[in-house]
Amino acid sequence: MRASGIALGSQAGRVLTLLREWPGLEATAPYCTCGVGVAAGTCQILHLHADDDAELRLTRPAICRMYPALAGTERVVFGRSEDWVGIRLDTEHDTDLLLTLLSVAIKACDRGGCHQAVTPCSAALYRDAPVRLPAGTALA
Numbered sequence: 001m002r003a004s005g006i007a008l009g010s011q012a013g014r015v016l017t018l019l020r021e022w023p024g025l026e027a028t029a030p031y032c033t034c035g036v037g038v039a040a041g042t043c044q045i046l047h048l049h050a051d052d053d054a055e056l057r058l059t060r061p062a063i064c065r066m067y068p069a070l071a072g073t074e075r076v077v078f079g080r081s082e083d084w085v086g087i088r089l090d091t092e093h094d095t096d097l098l099l100t101l102l103s104v105a106i107k108a109c110d111r112g113g114c115h116q117a118v119t120p121c122s123a124a125l126y127r128d129a130p131v132r133l134p135a136g137t138a139l140a
């Protein structure tokens, strides 16, 4: 997998290196245009937005099932998008957690998650959101 925009020595770079061994996954340009995407077939299931920031498309049902187990960790960030969770990648343990959850994302994809309407990742959500300035803010 190519690591466009991701430092090879970073945890995100480590993820891309380890995923070379996973069948059926392919690095791709993410639709949010931020970092590197990983797709299973035509379904983008992982976005590496930065060297230390990933978003994983778990889908709402899987997030609801796993929320009690994951809510206690500071590494998983909920609420960025309904179908995606954020994962901070500071250590190898974070990368290991991401790869474990990636298996869940792949299963969600296999069960037809790819054909359901899902919310986009947070980078795409915020990119497409209209900018609202506070009243009285002057534009330069």
Ligand SMILES: [Zn+2]
Binding pocket: 030, 032, 033, 034, 047, 049, 055, 121, 122, 123, 124
């Ligand atoms: Zn994204």
